[in-house]
Amino acid sequence: MKSTGIVRKVDDLGRVVLPKELRRTLGIEEKDPVEIFIDGDQIILQKYQPNIEKDEVVASLKKMAVSAKNPNVLETIDRAIKLIR
Numbered sequence: 001m002k003s004t005g006i007v008r009k010v011d012d013l014g015r016v017v018l019p020k021e022l023r024r025t026l027g028i029e030e031k032d033p034v035e036i037f038i039d040g041d042q043i044i045l046q047k048y049q050p051n052i053e054k055d056e057v058v059a060s061l062k063k064m065a066v067s068a069k070n071p072n073v074l075e076t077i078d079r080a081i082k083l084i085r
Contacts, residue, residue, distance in 0.1 A: 018045075054084050 008016050018028065026047060028034065033048035058081050065077040 058084055 004022065006019055006022065008019075010016055023029070028047050035046045035048040037044040037046065061077050061081050061084075065074055068074050068077065
């Protein structure tokens, strides 16, 4: 994990401000939904991608896997599907 060196305080309503530079770098616009994950004692924020988009990507990868004859390609597609899910 890469440290940004940015530290922010949580306000009395539990909010944390994401700096403009960070939002710009990650392509997060005003009113974009952000998904929250917990990994041990870490909180991870990620720009939300609805499952519909993920399902479309998985379906496309599965179609590619059907036509792929190279075992390395099949393995890579399988790993990609697992990462998306």
